[in-house]
Amino acid sequence: MQLIDNPEVYRTVLENVAAGVCVVDGKGKILLWNGGAERITGFFRQDVVGRSAQEDLLNLADMENNVIASDAQPLSSALRDGRVSDAQVSLMNKAGQRVLVLLHAAPLKDERGALIGAVESFSEWAPTGRLEARQSKLATYGCLDPLSGVLNHGMMESHLRETLTTFEEHKVPFSLLCIGIDRLEEIEQRYGSGAVAAVIQLVAQTLEANLRPTDFIGRWMDNEFLAILTECGGDEVSFVGERLRKMVLQGRMEWWGDPLHITVSTGATHAQAGDSVEALLIRAENGLQQSLAQGGNGLTVWDAAV
Numbered sequence: 524m525q526l527i528d529n530p531e532v533y534r535t536v537l538e539n540v541a542a543g544v545c546v547v548d549g550k551g552k553i554l555l556w557n558g559g560a561e562r563i564t565g566f567f568r569q570d571v572v573g574r575s576a577q578e579d580l581l582n583l584a585d586m587e588n589n590v591i592a593s594d595a596q597p598l599s600s601a602l603r604d605g606r607v608s609d610a611q612v613s614l615m616n617k618a619g620q621r622v623l624v625l626l627h628a629a630p631l632k633d634e635r636g637a638l639i640g641a642v643e644s645f646s647e648w649a650p651t652g653r654l655e656a657r658q659s660k661l662a663t664y665g666c667l668d669p670l671s672g673v674l675n676h677g678m679m680e681s682h683l684r685e686t687l688t689t690f691e692e693h694k695v696p697f698s699l700l701c702i703g704i705d706r707l708e709e710i711e712q713r714y715g716s717g718a719v720a721a722v723i724q725l726v727a728q729t730l731e732a733n734l735r736p737t738d739f740i741g742r743w744m745d746n747e748f749l750a751i752l753t754e755c756g757g758d759e760v761s762f763v764g765e766r767l768r769k770m771v772l773q774g775r776m777e778w779w780g781d782p783l784h785i786t787v788s789t790g791a792t793h794a795q796a797g798d799s800v801e802a803l804l805i806r807a808e809n810g811l812q813q814s815l816a817q818g819g820n821g822l823t824v825w826d827a828a829v
Contacts, residue, residue, distance in 0.1 A: 532790075537555070537557045538557055538558045539558070540557070540559055541559055541646065541656075542559045542644045542645060542646040543557065543559040543560030543562075543564065543624075543644060543645045543646070543681075544556075544557040544559060544560060544567050544572075544642065544643070544644050545560055545576075545598070545642070545643045545644075546631070546640060546641075546642050546643075546645060547576050547598065547602070547640055547641050547642075547643075548637060548640045549602070549639050549640050550575075550600075551575050551576045551577055551598075551602060552573065552574070552575055552576075553571050553572050553573065553574055553575070553576055554572065554640070555568075555572070555589035556568040556571050556572055557714040558815075559646075559722055559732075560645075563614075563616070563622065563624065563645065563647060564581060564614065564616050564617060564622075565616040565617030565618055566580065566616075566617050569598060570617075570765075574792050576593070576598055576599070577593045577594075578593075579593040579596070581614035581615055582614065582615040582773070583596055583612045583613070583614055583626075583771065584612060584613050584614075584621070585610075585612060585702070586611055586612070586613075587766065587769075588613070588765075588768075588769035588770060588773065589609045590773075591612065591801070593789075596628075597609070597610050597626055597627070597628035597643065598628045598641055598643045598704050600628065601628040601629055601630045601642075601643070602630070602638070602640070602641045605632075605638050606630070607627075607628070607629045607630070608623070608627075608628050609626065609627050609628075610625075610626045610728070611614045611623070611624075611625055611626075611648075612624060612626055613733070613770070614645070615773065615774070616776065617726070618758060618776075619774045619776045620729050620774060621729055621732065621733060621770040621773060621774065622647060622726060622732055623647065623648040623732065623733060624645040624646060624647055624648065625645065625646050625648065626643065626644070626645045627643070627644050627645070628641060628642070628643045628644075629641065629642055629643075636741055645653070651754075654758040661662035661674070661678075666678045668741065668742040670720060670723055670724065670742070671723050671724055671727035671742045671748075672727055672728065672729055672731075673703060673727045673730070673740050673741050673742055673748070674740065674741030674742070675741060675742060676737060676741065676742065676743060676744075678741060679739065679741035679749050679751070680800075682739045682741075683699075683749075683751060683800055683803070683804075684800055686739075686751055686753060686794075687794065687798065687799075687800060687803070690794045690798075691828055692712075695753070695754060695756060696754060696756040696757075696793065696794060697752060697753050697754065697755060697793070697794050698750070698751075698752040698755045698756065698757065698759070698760035698763075698791060698792065698793040698794070699749065699750070699751060699752070699791065699793070699794075699803050699807045700728065700748075700752065700760070700763070700764050700767070700789055700790070700791050700802070700807065701743070701749055701789065701790040701791075701804075701805075701807035701810065701811040702726075702747065702748045702749070702750060702767070702787050702788075702789045702811075703746055703747045703748075703787060703788050703811050703815065704722060704723065704726055704741075704746045704747075704785065704786075704787055705785075705786045705787060705788055705815075705819040705820060706744045706786075706819070707719060707722065707723075707745075710722060710783065714778050714781075714783075718778045718783070721776065721778065722776070722783065722785055723742075725774060725776055725785065726748070726771055726774075726785065727740070727742065727748065728751065729767075729770050729771050729774055730748060730767055730770075730771070733755075733766065733767060733770050734750065734752075734767075734800075737753045737754070738750060738751060738752050738753055739751040739753075740757075740824075746809070749807075750767075755793070756793055757793035757824075757826060760777065760791045760792070760793050760824065761791060761822060761824050764789045764791045764822045764824075767787075767789070768786075768787055768789055768820070768821075769823055771785055771786065771787050772786055772820065773788075786819055786820035787820070787822070788814035788815045788820060788821055788822075789809055789811060789814055789821070789822045790806070790807045790808060790809060790810025790811030790812070790813065790814060790822075790823055790825055791807065791810055791811070791822060791823070791824045791825070792806035792807045792810060792824065792825050792826055793826065795826070801824060806825045806826065807825065809825045810822075810823040810824060810825035813825065824829065
């Protein structure tokens with residue numbers, strides 16, 4: 524038998540590609556969920572095979588964090604209209620974290636051209652393998668915060684000084700976000716330090732997964748993160764900050780069966796002529812405090828001179 528004629532070869536290929544692959548029948552029932560889909564989403568095939576794709580298990584959202592209705596998603600379009608479509612979306616994995624993916628959906632037809640199902644593939648924007656390898660190296664050098672897994676305070680200070688020097692010498696814009704987790708003390712009082720650690724890890728991973736590889740994110744204080752947005756000016760920083768806020772808001776987390784509703788407050792500013800590290804940090808922190816004073820779960824851009 525020729526290699527290409529052996530159906531087991533195709534099954535092995537599907538299991539070993541890095542991308543997630545999902546196949547549904549003409550009614551939208553999930554028939555196949557490969558190893559890549561398990562790895563990216565955290566859902567095992569026994570969790571999803573046999574269920575309807577209309578359940579929207581992955582809670583897809585567009586790049587402005589608006590949840591996409593199940594009948595407007597690429598897979599539904601492929602089933603309904605027989606259209607091939609691509610999209611840049613975020614999905615929610617089993618741990619409640621938002622993951623950015625490139626998604627492709629296409630109809631499946633029989634030999635007579637009748638629509639019998641659809642296939643959807645999705646791959647991460649920043650593959651976790653490369654990210655994990657980088658994180659492992661940084662941990663060896665003592666550059667990571669051990670709890671959150673993102674850069675530590677000292678590394679963020681170094682990156683901030685370097686980025687400000689680049690701005691002064693070459694006028695490459697950048698912005699700063701000071702992001703605080705809301706009501707962390709209340710969570711600790713009710714659920715204990717274990718829940719706090721889990722919340723910090725979830726927020727850190729969500730923020731890191733939804734920033735560009737050229738940006739920097741680190742744990743700045745116990746309940747605060749600092750993000751350096753390279754090549755991001757004052758007209759863009761509020762968009763990025765809002766996108767991150769919504770990503771955290773849409774996350775799902777339970778602690779001993781109780782749902783934890785996690786939100787963040789953010790202060791934002793952008794680099795200006797004559798800035799110092801201290802002035803940038805003060806403005807970003809002022810913005811954060813203003814967001815907290817307004818009830819939390821918000822963003823304040825603070826560009827007033829210090």
